[in-house]
Amino acid sequence: MSTQSDNRFQAIISHAKEYGFVFQSSEIYDGLSAVYDYGPYGCELKKNIRDYWWKSMTQMHENIVGVDAAIFMHPTTWKASGHVDNFSDPMIDNKDSKKRYRVDHLLEAYADQLEEKGEAEKAKTILATMDALLAKEDYAGLKQLIIDNNIKCSISGTCNWTDIRQFNLMFDTKLGSVTDEADTIYLRPETAQGIFVNFLNVQKTARMKIPFGIAQTGKAFRNEIVARQFIFRMREFEQMEMQFFVRPGTEGDWYKFWKEERLKWHLSLGIPAEKYRYHDHVKLAHYAKEACDIEFEFPMGFKEVEGIHSRSDFDLSQHQLYSKKKQQYFDADVDPTTGKPYGNYVPYVIETSIGLDRMCLLVMSNAYDEETINKEDGTTDSRVVMHIPEKIAPVKLAILPLTKKDGLPELARELMDACKGSFRCFYEEKDAIGKRYRRQDAIGTPFCVTIDHQTKEDGTVTIRYRDSMQQERVHMSKLKSIVLEAIS
Numbered sequence: 001m002s003t004q005s006d007n008r009f010q011a012i013i014s015h016a017k018e019y020g021f022v023f024q025s026s027e028i029y030d031g032l033s034a035v036y037d038y039g040p041y042g043c044e045l046k047k048n049i050r051d052y053w054w055k056s057m058t059q060m061h062e063n064i065v066g067v068d069a070a071i072f073m074h075p076t077t078w079k080a081s082g083h084v085d086n087f088s089d090p091m092i093d094n095k096d097s098k099k100r101y102r103v104d105h106l107l108e109a110y111a112d113q114l115e116e117k118g119e120a121e122k123a124k125t126i127l128a129t130m131d132a133l134l135a136k137e138d139y140a141g142l143k144q145l146i147i148d149n150n151i152k153c154s155i156s157g158t159c160n161w162t163d164i165r166q167f168n169l170m171f172d173t174k175l176g177s178v179t180d181e182a183d184t185i186y187l188r189p190e191t192a193q194g195i196f197v198n199f200l201n202v203q204k205t206a207r208m209k210i211p212f213g214i215a216q217t218g219k220a221f222r223n224e225i226v227a228r229q230f231i232f233r234m235r236e237f238e239q240m241e242m243q244f245f246v247r248p249g250t251e252g253d254w255y256k257f258w259k260e261e262r263l264k265w266h267l268s269l270g271i272p273a274e275k276y277r278y279h280d281h282v283k284l285a286h287y288a289k290e291a292c293d294i295e296f297e298f299p300m301g302f303k304e305v306e307g308i309h310s311r312s313d314f315d316l317s318q319h320q321l322y323s324k325k326k327q328q329y330f331d332a333d334v335d336p337t338t339g340k341p342y343g344n345y346v347p348y349v350i351e352t353s354i355g356l357d358r359m360c361l362l363v364m365s366n367a368y369d370e371e372t373i374n375k376e377d378g379t380t381d382s383r384v385v386m387h388i389p390e391k392i393a394p395v396k397l398a399i400l401p402l403t404k405k406d407g408l409p410e411l412a413r414e415l416m417d418a419c420k421g422s423f424r425c426f427y428e429e430k431d432a433i434g435k436r437y438r439r440q441d442a443i444g445t446p447f448c449v450t451i452d453h454q455t456k457e458d459g460t461v462t463i464r465y466r467d468s469m470q471q472e473r474v475h476m477s478k479l480k481s482i483v484l485e486a487i488s
């Protein structure tokens with residue numbers, strides 16, 4: 001990360017804390033690494049993003065329904081899914097600092113440094129060699145690559161490395177009252193499996209016909225080996241996943257459909273297209289047919305925000321094998337080549353999986369702006385503003401009576417009562433109006449409205465737009481529809 005990007009990232013993290021978006025978990029005890037809490041504005045933003053995703057996936061697609069599965073699942077689930085045996089990353093420890101690194105992160109960070117020094121070709125070669133070695137699971141070769149390039153631990157500054165080992169990312173705990181007799185269970189590392197094990201329950205109760213999808217949002221847990229990446233990589237995070245069940249043979253078209261559809265969702269928030277790109281996977285899991293990431297240009301560079309995966313019938317077949325219960329669908333549609341119904345089969349799956357916290361970071365990084373304002377008298381001023389899309393802004397409308405007296409608060413309260421049932425409003429009487437505007441800019445409120453003495457005479461108020469800072473007078477009765485139109 002260049003110093004400039006690093007400064008911007010640090011500024012966003014400080015702003016998130018200062019204005020009640022994100023706090024370090026248990027901060028009074030010095031925090032818990034890679035775990036975060038959302039404050040008053042952060043939790044509104046997160047909820048709005050979740051609702052926006054949920055609505056666009058379920059309400060707007062008639063063939064997608066939801067589930068809300070438990071975090072704890074039968075331990076065999078994770079045997080069947082492959083997580084017990086394979087959900088691990090190659091790790092390496094520095095013997096002097098005792099710091100543990102994910103091997104790919106260590107090499108990627110080194111490649112970033114090379115790029116910054118203008119050695120892009122060398123960086124590319126290292127990453128290509130790394131990909132090839134990872135694909136072969138050649139850990140001795142990967143360690144040699146680290147040693148040959150003299151890659152040092154950022155804490156000890158030495159190259160004194162252990163051998164590379166696999167490290168499972170799942171957290172386990174015990175179910176039951178007596179620890180000795182209790183069964184080991186896992187905190188789910190993804191929400192997807194709660195969808196797969198409920199496939200037939202949902203299909204039958206909601207009478208779904210293929211192709212159809214099941215959506216779910218919820219917490220997931222991974223014992224990530226992390227460096228300071230704020231809410232980009234957390235140990236407890238939230239996912240928004242959708243599994244789309246299709247007839248075998250149609251998965252290619254559906255993969256293409258969801259790949260485009262998901263990018264459209266991101267762009268529908270008004271975030272510039274040039275900040276996004278696809279990254280098609282070269283190294284695929286043995287069962288996967290195609291996979292890609294939607295990447296966003298975060299302050300630390302282009303990084304994954306969402307994955308789209310064509311997973312064949314792997315998950316349902318595995319659950320069929322381990323549970324000994326058929327996970328099949330009877331397709332009564334007629335196959336034109338045989339003239340007979342397609343009959344029973346285990347459906348293929350296209351998965352879309354996005355991290356809600358990563359999406360919050362995406363929105364905050366895209367929104368954060370330190371602006372210089374040229375004033376009419378020739379002087380300049382500055383402001384920090386969050387250009388959060390109106391639809392998902394934590395507060396939509398700030399209602400600000402100019403003074404605390406002369407009946408202005410009463411009029412403002414009337415407006416508040418008329419609007420607060422429809423969207424999140426904020427009421428404030430204290431401080432000069434300019435100061436109040438700045439505070440709303442900092443939390444991304446798209447509309448502020450000032451009630452002044454003229455309001456008493458003709459019922460008009462001053463509406464002030466966050467992004468342009470333009471102000472205009474409108475009748476108080478129009479405000480609700482102005483805001484509703486902008487956020488719908």
Ligand code: ATP
Nearest residue numbers: 224232233234237304305306307353354355357358
């Ligand atoms: P990465 O390569 O960044 O570890 P992944 O490929 O393991 O991610 P998936 O398993 O495909 O991620 O999970 C889907 C989505 O969940 C990711 O695109 C990301 O947005 C989110 N996600 C995954 N791990 C984390 C985490 N530790 N913290 C926050 N979000 C995460």
